[in-house]
Amino acid sequence: MAESPFKEDIERVQKEYSEKMTLGAVAVIPGSSVVNKTGSWRVFMPEFNKDKCVRCFLCYIYCPEPAIYLDEENYPVFDYDYCKGCGICANECPTKAIVMVRETK
Amino acid sequence: MSGYEPIRKVISGNYAAAYAARDARVQVVAAYPITPQTSIIEKIAEFIANGEADIQYVPVESEHSAMAACIGASATGARAFTATSAQGLALMHEMLHWASGARLPIVMVDVNRAMAPPWSVWDDQTDSLAQRDTGWMQFYAENNQEVYDGVLMAFKVAEQVNLPAMVVESAFILSHTYDVVEMIPQKLVDEFLPPREPLYDLADFSRPFSVGALGTPDDYYEFRYKIARAMEDAVKVIRDVGKEFGERFGRDYGSMIELYRTEDADFVFLGLGSLMGTVKQAVDVLREEGYRVGAAKVRWFRPFPKRELYELAKTVDGIAVLDRNYSFGMEGILFTETKAALYGTDAHPLVRNYIVGLGGRDFTVKDIRNVASDMMKAMEGGETSEEILWYHLKRG
Amino acid sequence: MEVPDEIKKRLTLPFEEHFYAGHTACQGCGASLGLRYVLKAYGRKTIVVIPACCSTIIAGAWPYSTLDANLFHTAFETTGAVISGVEAALKARGIKVKGEDGVMVVGWAGDGGTADIGLQALSGFIERGHDAVYIMYDNEAYMNTGIQRSSSTPYGAWTTNTPGGKRHFLERRHKKKVIDIVIAHRIPYAATASDAYPEDFLRKLKKAQKTPGPSFIQLFAPCPTGWRSPTDKSIELARLAVQTAYFPLFEYENGRYRINMPSTKKDPKPIEEFLKLQGRFKYMTKEDVETLQSWVLAEWERLKKLAEVFG
Ligand SMILES: Cc1ncc(C[n+]2csc(CCOP(=O)(O)OP(=O)(O)O)c2C)c(N)n1
Ligand code: SF4
Ligand code: SF4
Ligand code: SF4
Ligand SMILES: [Mg+2]
Numbered sequence: 001m002a003e004s005p006f007k008e009d010i011e012r013v014q015k016e017y018s019e020k021m022t023l024g025a026v027a028v029i030p031g032s033s034v035v036n037k038t039g040s041w042r043v044f045m046p047e048f049n050k051d052k053c054v055r056c057f058l059c060y061i062y063c064p065e066p067a068i069y070l071d072e073e074n075y076p077v078f079d080y081d082y083c084k085g086c087g088i089c090a091n092e093c094p095t096k097a098i099v100m101v102r103e104t105k
Numbered sequence: 106m107s108g109y110e111p112i113r114k115v116i117s118g119n120y121a122a123a124y125a126a127r128d129a130r131v132q133v134v135a136a137y138p139i140t141p142q143t144s145i146i147e148k149i150a151e152f153i154a155n156g157e158a159d160i161q162y163v164p165v166e167s168e169h170s171a172m173a174a175c176i177g178a179s180a181t182g183a184r185a186f187t188a189t190s191a192q193g194l195a196l197m198h199e200m201l202h203w204a205s206g207a208r209l210p211i212v213m214v215d216v217n218r219a220m221a222p223p224w225s226v227w228d229d230q231t232d233s234l235a236q237r238d239t240g241w242m243q244f245y246a247e248n249n250q251e252v253y254d255g256v257l258m259a260f261k262v263a264e265q266v267n268l269p270a271m272v273v274e275s276a277f278i279l280s281h282t283y284d285v286v287e288m289i290p291q292k293l294v295d296e297f298l299p300p301r302e303p304l305y306d307l308a309d310f311s312r313p314f315s316v317g318a319l320g321t322p323d324d325y326y327e328f329r330y331k332i333a334r335a336m337e338d339a340v341k342v343i344r345d346v347g348k349e350f351g352e353r354f355g356r357d358y359g360s361m362i363e364l365y366r367t368e369d370a371d372f373v374f375l376g377l378g379s380l381m382g383t384v385k386q387a388v389d390v391l392r393e394e395g396y397r398v399g400a401a402k403v404r405w406f407r408p409f410p411k412r413e414l415y416e417l418a419k420t421v422d423g424i425a426v427l428d429r430n431y432s433f434g435m436e437g438i439l440f441t442e443t444k445a446a447l448y449g450t451d452a453h454p455l456v457r458n459y460i461v462g463l464g465g466r467d468f469t470v471k472d473i474r475n476v477a478s479d480m481m482k483a484m485e486g487g488e489t490s491e492e493i494l495w496y497h498l499k500r501g
Numbered sequence: 502m503e504v505p506d507e508i509k510k511r512l513t514l515p516f517e518e519h520f521y522a523g524h525t526a527c528q529g530c531g532a533s534l535g536l537r538y539v540l541k542a543y544g545r546k547t548i549v550v551i552p553a554c555c556s557t558i559i560a561g562a563w564p565y566s567t568l569d570a571n572l573f574h575t576a577f578e579t580t581g582a583v584i585s586g587v588e589a590a591l592k593a594r595g596i597k598v599k600g601e602d603g604v605m606v607v608g609w610a611g612d613g614g615t616a617d618i619g620l621q622a623l624s625g626f627i628e629r630g631h632d633a634v635y636i637m638y639d640n641e642a643y644m645n646t647g648i649q650r651s652s653s654t655p656y657g658a659w660t661t662n663t664p665g666g667k668r669h670f671l672e673r674r675h676k677k678k679v680i681d682i683v684i685a686h687r688i689p690y691a692a693t694a695s696d697a698y699p700e701d702f703l704r705k706l707k708k709a710q711k712t713p714g715p716s717f718i719q720l721f722a723p724c725p726t727g728w729r730s731p732t733d734k735s736i737e738l739a740r741l742a743v744q745t746a747y748f749p750l751f752e753y754e755n756g757r758y759r760i761n762m763p764s765t766k767k768d769p770k771p772i773e774e775f776l777k778l779q780g781r782f783k784y785m786t787k788e789d790v791e792t793l794q795s796w797v798l799a800e801w802e803r804l805k806k807l808a809e810v811f812g
Contacts, residue, residue, distance in 0.1 A: 023331055024304060024328075025316060027314055028564070061699055062534065065533075088733050092737075164629065173583050174582045308548070308594065309571075310570075315560060318565075
């Protein structure tokens with residue numbers, strides 16, 4: 001899951017930071033890295049074929065971002081806001097349910 | 106002044122430091138042995154062994170790690186203490202910056218010792234003064250009593266401004282010389298120095314945070330400014346705490362420069378630490394001989410007492426700066442600071458530099474008399490030697 | 502999100518995430534994946550200490566943080582000392598450290614920060630017996646400063662200060678077995694682990710948590726940028742490193758060695774299978790490969806013997 005539990009605070013605190021610097025370079029929003037939409041780095045994107053998926057979770061486990069979470073039916077969901085397109089998920093998927101295709105955006 | 110009953114003991118400067126650390130209820134001590142600091146940490150170990158103090162003692166493998174461990178401990182909310190000298194302090198250098206940058210009120214005793222080579226274990230201020238720009242406050246003790254008092258005050262000041270502080274004493278002259286020290290009963294120390302309230306605490310998981318992350322050019326500058334401001338704010342805190350110390354315990358440290366017989370002085374000796382004990386004696390002698398001289402002891406070198414120095418400089422015609430230290434390629438370090446602090450003001454005393462006592466060379470009342478006569482000559486516009494005088498130099 | 506039972510059963514790692522996306526590691530970075538696993542294992546009640554290394558950047562520039570755990574950044578060579586100080590402070594304050602419900606103090610440092618400049622502080626930390634876990638993520642070079650060799654860089658590797666060239670100036674020393682130095686301290690628990698085997702890694706993290714005293718884990722963490730390898734091959738490479746016995750998985754616990762699955766399964770694959778996917782090895786001659794291969798096998802035999810004698 002790529003969502004900070006404090007997402008609603010981020011905007012407010014961002015504003016606070018610019019007005020009032022914390023002492024000792026203390027950063028007080030855990031998981032606030034989510035403000036960086038690293039999906040823009042992507043050259044290839046993982047394309048998911050649900051029919052082939054056996055729900056083994058390997059893609060979820062090995063994603064270094066993590067940019068894969070699971071939906072109610074336990075299928076992987078790709079968060080393209082953060083997926084950098086490394087291709088690990090496609091390489092590790094045992095059923096080739098994920099293929100990397102050139103980004104079209 | 107409260108009529109409390111002090112605990113009088115004849116102890117060394119190093120023991121005074123250890124007792125003060127104990128009375129400050131330090132929680133973590135991480136230290137590495139070096140002459141002449143060793144008896145500080147030995148004494149602390151003894152307190153632990155005897156059940157006199159409840160301290161986590163980390164016998165680290167270097168001074169670099171001593172400071173790093175103190176940093177970890179302080180960031181985890183503990184009151185942390187260490188002590189070192191010369192080579193050990195130089196080895197810590199990187200982490201001194203870390204302590205101030207992370208805004209950790211660690212207190213350290215540095216026993217001034219000359220830097221090698223050649224090897225020397227004797228008194229010299231260059232080790233601590235070379236750490237001038239690390240963001241540490243620096244207090245120089247004249248005697249064993251001031252070592253004890255200094256450590257207690259350093260904790261209080263440091264924890265208020267969130268910057269680390271160094272208490273400096275002289276090798277052997279204080280560290281290993283016995284003198285009466287009036288210690289303060291624990292209950293009264295506790296009232297003066299309550300438990301620390303940290304700026305942040307790594308053991309608080311209610312809202313995870315990070316400390317010391319990458320600061321881009323967009324942010325770094327402001328963090329430095331914050332430290333600069335804290336140092337400036339420390340001036341008032343130091344004076345207030347020093348005054349409070351006086352009210353509670355009878356020894357006033359309300360001023361950052363201690364003045365001795367300067368009222369009608371033509372010139373004053375300006376210097377740091379134990380050296381100034383001898384200077385005060387000499388001032389008495391010189392006064393009897395008709396010289397109108399005084400002594401000004403810089404207690405706090407960082408933050409530098411610019412204002413107090415200016416007030417003093419306005420009232421005298423000369424300042425003889427005694428430096429038991431040297432910055433190669435320039436001059437004595439206190440000399441530089443003194444001139445810089447007075448630059449652009451309307452105080453224009455004659456300021457001269459005497460390099461004395463490096464590497465523990467004796468500097469006596471007789472020597473001070475010689476400096477006084479050189480100073481008088483200079484002030485009368487007479488023929489004098491160069492502005493920076495290597496006083497002891499064996500010539501030829 | 503409610504985790505369905507079916508998933509709970511099949512998903513062998515904790516679902517909980519304390520490492521967030523948006524960090525700035527390169528694509529396919531094994532270090533970031535490793536840190537994600539560590540936080541899955543230990544959760545929020547963790548104090549992470551990170552020295553200068555790629556993870557400094559991965560953890561986020563101020564005022565952001567990738568971690569949902571307390572994090573203290575420190576100087577390059579100080580991880581062992583800082584975790585010692587953190588642990589001492591927790592004890593001084595009467596806070597429980599390690600064990601099931603204790604605070605986890607974790608040092609997370611690179612191979613350079615561990616095997617080279619931080620070795621002394623690491624030794625001090627282990628020798629003094631602090632209750633903390635030191636994890637060395639091994640990407641086999643100084644990546645943060647632009648891929649210079651470390652003592653953990655393997656024989657024959659190209660790095661920016663072993664650039665090959667006309668004079669064939671490649672890394673000429675074998676990878677330092679830093680874990681042997683760690684074990685020489687008779688540490689209560691030490692292990693190797695790999696990004697490719699997260700279950701094994703998490704089991705080891707849990708064991709480190711339960712074992713009183715210091716623990717050390719050396720995690721093999723591929724770096725596509727420094728290894729000149731395709732970004733999608735990071736896990737495959739981590740797996741091949743184990744399968745070729747280049748980086749065998751084993752544990753050292755209370756004086757006993759145990760080689761772990763899958764290192765126990767089959768005879769090692771040829772080292773070429775590991776080398777050929779990485780640009781950093783492309784300058785190696787046939788002799789270089791042979792030299793590396795025989796070193797790998799000799800070390801593997803040595804480890805097997807240790808496991809036999811002290812198993
Ligand atoms: C005392 C000191 N020397 C050098 C550096 C520069 N430096 C920062 S990170 C780094 C390399 C880190 O290598 P490693 O520990 O293997 O971590 P990696 O970057 O590979 O993740 C170096 C040399 C430093 N920060 N401090
Ligand atoms: S391509 Fe890489 S970043 Fe994107 S979802 Fe797959 S593993 Fe994650
Ligand atoms: S790795 Fe492939 S089969 Fe397994 S969950 Fe992911 S997409 Fe499905
Ligand atoms: S250089 Fe290597 S270790 Fe560093 S962030 Fe990139 S992939 Fe990760
Ligand atoms: Mg590395």
